[in-house]
Amino acid sequence: MTRSPVFPLAVDGGRTGGSILAGLLSSDLPRSKVLTAILLAILLGLAATPFLFSGSQPLSTAAKICVFIVLVASYDLLLGYTGIVSFAHTMFFGIGGYGIAIALERLGATWFSVAIGLVAALLLSALLAIAIGLLSLRVRAIFFSMITLAVASAMAVLASQLSTITGGEDGLSFQLPVELRPAFRLLPEPVLGVSINGRLIAYYLLFFVALLTFLLLLRIVNSPFGRVLQAIRENEFRAEALGYRVVAYRTMASVVSALAATVAGALMALWLRYNGPDTTLSFSIMIDILLMVVIGGMGTMYGSVIGAMLFVLAQSYLQVLMSAGSTALAGVPVLPSLIHPDRWLLWLGALFVISVYAFPGGIVGRLRQATQ
Amino acid sequence: MTPPATAMPALETRGLTVRFGGHVAVDNVSCRFTPGTLTAIVGPNGAGKTTYFNLVSGQLRATSGQVLVEGEDITSLSPSARAKRGLGRAFQLTNLFPDLTTLENVRLAVQSRAEAGWSLLKVWNGRRDLIEKAEEVLERVRLSDKRDIAPKALSHGDQRKLEVALLIAMEPRVFMFDEPTAGMSVDEVPTVLELIRDIKQRGNATVLLVEHKMDVVRSLADRIIVLHNGALVADGDPAQVIASPVVQEAYLGVEAANG
Numbered sequence: 001m002t003r004s005p006v007f008p009l010a011v012d013g014g015r016t017g018g019s020i021l022a023g024l025l026s027s028d029l030p031r032s033k034v035l036t037a038i039l040l041a042i043l044l045g046l047a048a049t050p051f052l053f054s055g056s057q058p059l060s061t062a063a064k065i066c067v068f069i070v071l072v073a074s075y076d077l078l079l080g081y082t083g084i085v086s087f088a089h090t091m092f093f094g095i096g097g098y099g100i101a102i103a104l105e106r107l108g109a110t111w112f113s114v115a116i117g118l119v120a121a122l123l124l125s126a127l128l129a130i131a132i133g134l135l136s137l138r139v140r141a142i143f144f145s146m147i148t149l150a151v152a153s154a155m156a157v158l159a160s161q162l163s164t165i166t167g168g169e170d171g172l173s174f175q176l177p178v179e180l181r182p183a184f185r186l187l188p189e190p191v192l193g194v195s196i197n198g199r200l201i202a203y204y205l206l207f208f209v210a211l212l213t214f215l216l217l218l219r220i221v222n223s224p225f226g227r228v229l230q231a232i233r234e235n236e237f238r239a240e241a242l243g244y245r246v247v248a249y250r251t252m253a254s255v256v257s258a259l260a261a262t263v264a265g266a267l268m269a270l271w272l273r274y275n276g277p278d279t280t281l282s283f284s285i286m287i288d289i290l291l292m293v294v295i296g297g298m299g300t301m302y303g304s305v306i307g308a309m310l311f312v313l314a315q316s317y318l319q320v321l322m323s324a325g326s327t328a329l330a331g332v333p334v335l336p337s338l339i340h341p342d343r344w345l346l347w348l349g350a351l352f353v354i355s356v357y358a359f360p361g362g363i364v365g366r367l368r369q370a371t372q
Numbered sequence: 373m374t375p376p377a378t379a380m381p382a383l384e385t386r387g388l389t390v391r392f393g394g395h396v397a398v399d400n401v402s403c404r405f406t407p408g409t410l411t412a413i414v415g416p417n418g419a420g421k422t423t424y425f426n427l428v429s430g431q432l433r434a435t436s437g438q439v440l441v442e443g444e445d446i447t448s449l450s451p452s453a454r455a456k457r458g459l460g461r462a463f464q465l466t467n468l469f470p471d472l473t474t475l476e477n478v479r480l481a482v483q484s485r486a487e488a489g490w491s492l493l494k495v496w497n498g499r500r501d502l503i504e505k506a507e508e509v510l511e512r513v514r515l516s517d518k519r520d521i522a523p524k525a526l527s528h529g530d531q532r533k534l535e536v537a538l539l540i541a542m543e544p545r546v547f548m549f550d551e552p553t554a555g556m557s558v559d560e561v562p563t564v565l566e567l568i569r570d571i572k573q574r575g576n577a578t579v580l581l582v583e584h585k586m587d588v589v590r591s592l593a594d595r596i597i598v599l600h601n602g603a604l605v606a607d608g609d610p611a612q613v614i615a616s617p618v619v620q621e622a623y624l625g626v627e628a629a630n631g
Binding site: 023026027219220222223224225226227228230231234235237238239240241242243244245246249252256 | 483
């Protein structure tokens with residue numbers, strides 16, 4: 001691949017040696033010192049989580065963050081870059097999860113089953129994305145959104161009805177390949193006090209697959225193809241008049257996004273050793289994804305990292321934090337019941353409303369604005 | 373300047389008609405446009421000039437009739453497919469990508485021409501040649517100093533120039549300008565006219581120009597066609613057409629015809 005010298009439009013500063021980084025990040029650097037620092041902290045934090053925190057909850061939270069970064073980034077490609085509002089994103093997330101779950105449960109706990117399940121899920125997702133795209137991306141945006149909603153609901157019903165295959169509402173629990181089981185030891189001795197077991201391998205599998213998928217999505221939105229998507233978002237009519245087949249580009253964007261969501265679903269299932277309607281298919285996850293994209297900053301990719309991080313952390317720890325606060329303020333009237341852990345969704349909602357009003361471009365948009 | 377009648381027209385419409393309910397907006401227009409000719413399309417407001425353009429470039433579907441590019445029937449094709457066959461269109465109401473940079477607007481047109489849009493795994497700025505091409509076009513329309521500004525922040529005149537730049541960057545065989553100087557300040561108009569003249573002289577381009585200003589039409593056109601109530605009512609040499617009674621009546625108003 002020919003790489004041009006650092007291009008002034010896309011990057012700040014022309015440091016030498018930055019070209020490898022620019023290549024990895026597809027010339028789309030964070031363009032804000034604070035943002036760079038936050039992203040680095042998240043990257044290092046996720047990379048070192050098994051060694052920084054003990055216990056299973058921090059690791060599970062980190063794994064969930066990895067999965068959601070991919071899921072939210074893939075949705076950003078659709079919503080933020082192409083301007084397509086789809087409600088079928090959890091459907092593809094679910095297909096990835098069920099692909100892994102069904103294959104591992106039926107074909108046995110081997111890597112071969114993982115591969116079969118993933119490939120089958122990717123194929124199904126691609127076919128569905130093409131079908132939805134070609135059938136409905138010609139119609140007006142609002143109808144497209146309605147159609148995705150209908151298809152996603154139909155799939156959710158299907159998943160719960162076909163209980164012999166999907167486990168219905170109970171979902172499917174399954175065994176992982178030996179190397180990913182907690183009992184598996186890669187090294188006889190612990191490293192830095194942490195035993196290198198199957199759980200740790202599973203975490204790093206998630207971490208690296210998520211990182212690679214994210215970098216791939218970042219590349220795609222900064223490719224000539226990604227530039228066309230942004231043109232379509234800005235002015236679909238003119239993009240068509242310039243000679244770009246808008247329907248074809250939109251369909252391709254849907255397919256890429258669906259495939260990445262499928263990978264995320266597969267990772268989620270591998271981590272949980274379970275897949276069911278509530279972990280990947282539910283509509284509340286769809287809403288979470290929307291919130292994460294908007295809070296992080298639409299059309300920035302990096303926003304998905306920050307959005308997923310904040311949201312998953314809030315989901316996991318806001319209640320704990322609030323319960324501590326509530327207890328500490330026990331003597332004060334009203335306040336303890338206001339920050340009672342049961343009200344955590346209220347506060348999350350309030351945070352969301354405030355952030356949308358205060359930073360319409362999301363956190364990334366705000367940070368970049370501050371730099372200019 | 374009149375090419376031989378046997379030459380293959382770059383663009384031809386046969387009996388092109390569009391009806392909206394009972395209203396016939398374009399009425400059975402048959403016309404041939406030959407390479408190297410600049411044809412001005414004139415007519416009063418509501419005569420169907422822009423609608424005719426929309427039928428040719430594909431934004432509207434014709435009720436009946438055909439559009440042919442170099443002999444090929446393209447009536448059923450989408451706007452993007454028509455653009456790929458060499459039909460380039462600039463719009464009357466400025467129609468840009470408002471939040472991308474001026475350079476990126478042009479680069480997207482260059483990229484479309486280079487058929488480079490389907491590359492997913494390369495970084496966009498790896499195609500240095502496309503960027504340079506876009507910069508050249510910006511130079512031609514004298515917008516180089518505005519390359520990093522978003523079109524929504526440009527003056528109206530600069531937006532019109534960018535509109536022309538997008539058309540130039542597409543390198544079409546048929547250039548369609550819809551009132552390119554509309555709303556421009558007097559001192560900006562010559563730049564755009566110079567660009568259009570330049571386009572005509574550079575290649576063997578076919579240029580269609582919808583224009584209201586008669587002095588512009590006189591100075592640029594090799595041929596004038598007149599639309600009135602959607603129908604083609606006059607066609608020919610500029611001096612003749614402007615002098616003809618039908619144009620005096622249709623275009624300059626009844627009083628002129630009487631007087």
